Amino acid sequence: MSDSTLAVLSLLPILAVALFLVVLRWPASRAMPISYLVAAALALFVWKVPPTQVFAASVNGLIVAATLLYIVFGAILLLNTLQESGAMHEIREGFSGITSDRRIQVIIIAWLFGSFIEGAAGFGTPAAVAVPLLVGLGFPAMAAVMAGMMIQCTPVSFGALGTPILVGVNKGLEGDPAVMRYVESMGYEWLDFLAHIGTKVALLHAIAGFFVPLMVVMFLTRFFGKQKRFADGLRVWKFALFAALAMIVPYVLVANLLGPEFPSLFGGLIGLGIVVVAAKKGFLMPKSEDLWDFDDASNWPPEWTGTMSFDSQEHGRARMSLLRAWLPYLLVGLFLVLSRLKQLPIADWLKDKEIVWEGIFGSAITAKVQPLYLPGTIFIVVSLLTFFLHRMKGAHYTKAWAVSGKNIIAASVALVFTVPMVQVFINSAGGAAGYDKMPLALAQGVATLTGQAWPLFATFIGGIGAFVAGSNTVSNMMFSLFQFNVGERILVDPTWVVALQAVGGAAGNVICVHNVVAASAVVGLVGKEGDIIRKTLIHFVYYALFPGAVGYWIIWKADKGILNAGSVIVALIVLAAVTIIYRGTRPKNRGSG
Secondary structure, three states: OOHHHHHHHHHHHHHHHHHHHHHOOOOHHHHHHHHHHHHHHHHHHOOOOOHHHHHHHHHHHHHHHHHHHHHHHHHHHHHHHHHHHOHHHHHHHHHHHHOOOHHHHHHHHHHHHHHHHHHHOOOOHHHHHHHHHHHHOOOOHHHHHHHHHHOOOOOHHHHHHHHHHHHHHHHHHOOOHHHHHHHHHHOOOHHHHHHHHHHHHHHHHHHHHOOHHHHHHHHHHHHHOOOOOHHHHHOOHHHHHHHHHHHHHHHHHHHHHOOOOOHHHHHHHHHHHHHHHHHHOOOOOOOHHHOOOOOOHHHOOHHHOOOOOOOOOOOOOOOOOHHHHHHHHHHHHHHHHHOOOOOOHHHHHHHHOOEEEOOHHHOOOOEEEOOOOOHHHHHHHHHHHHHHHOOOOHHHHHHHHHHHHHHHHHHHHHHHHHHHHHHHHHOOOOOOOOOOOHHHHHHHHHHHHHHHHHHHHHHHHHHHHHHHHOOHHHHHHHHHHHHHHHHHHOOOOHHHHHHHHHHHHHHHHHOOHHHHHHHHHHOOOOOOHHHHHHHHHHHHHHHHHHHHHHHHHHHHHHHHOOOOHHHHHHHHHHHHHHHHHHHHHOHHHOOOO
């Protein structure tokens, strides 16, 4: 069977998701079972994978789904604990002290706080922390999920202390003879080689990430504003670009000076400190007459809200200091960092307490769960500590557990089919037909068609890998060697192509189905996953295309000159951004969208 035919067949499970979830707007609980059946049928009847392997992949998917649900439950529990203790009221009041402008709030919480949490924990944890915090502040659930997903790009490649690079790219390339020859010819030690790729990844992310906070606020005001116009978001363009620089400048410096472990962690933390101080001093802040807020909640469409509701009243709880109210979130950040620093023995101790099922049903698939290392455990521990720190009554804390248990049930149906589909898709090698697993077959077909234009498509392949697998790390493990080999085949620096893979894999998190399902479940918004992906898909295309074009220009400028397809696309994107900002902020346009 030809490469192009295999590529088309490999695309069918993804097309099923696009058709039923995004186009027809079916809930994930209905769309994902169909996608699972398509993937399983292809594995069994085209790839001729043994039924036991398909069954083992499905069971492994259920185990992974259970770990995701555990994380989601922990996040929901912490959120409900803070609501019942009265801390959420104090946090809302604290933000009002900085600004009541929702555009500034979403930049601080989603972009900066979310980047810090991504750097500490990764694996969707920012959505489990930032999204419910936004809802608790009064954001519509759908707006909070959209914002939480949109920032899941720039910080992701260095999430969980560099795991997508240090594990994903590392495992994807390690031991291959062609890669080892290249490393030796360049005189690198292996870790220096990974750090070298990391610096390129950071540069590409910084270029694309410069516009991310602005895009978040533009989408927020366009889709969820009273007048539904981009112009309302553009009015804070100076603050948005300032917040972008506050994060990406230390991010790039740290990537070059300290390596892949800390760019997102320090970038988010330093940026958060700079921006909050600047906001308190009124630097580039909107004037009092130009503050932006959502319409009254009573006018929100039903699809914007989840099953969780947060009353802005105090419920008669005792008042507490702002520091005490924020302390649980500070503890989450602290515990995440401490539990993931390799220099501390606690990380290895937590990882060692693992449950392993090797060779499921005689296959080569192994399931592994590290329950103490999962962010869900930290959320639950912090919830328990909050009971004492906030001096809660037993009845209030019991209610938090009861409500959280009910909230998690709705998310389980979608994840029960989403993650097994992913596992069948990526464990489809080794069948009697002798084909590569579906992701590689898809990538090979695209590479055959594109030739020297591959750098423009490398990010999209990385994005598709993350869209399906739900992980930049897994996408990098699947495709890094393939991307390296394509780079050598078209006679360019293969490390730039691998860097494009890592950036695209990060961008894919923006539209990843099970990340959207998990983030939505945290705030009780279930069944609207397609509506969210329809919005974030635009952002994904931008975030895959822009770095891809920059990469193409860098890779081919010596042979094709400075003016090539990549530089033209980059110029058009920058020109479009400047034009949009200029036209959207002119005084005469302030009355139109």
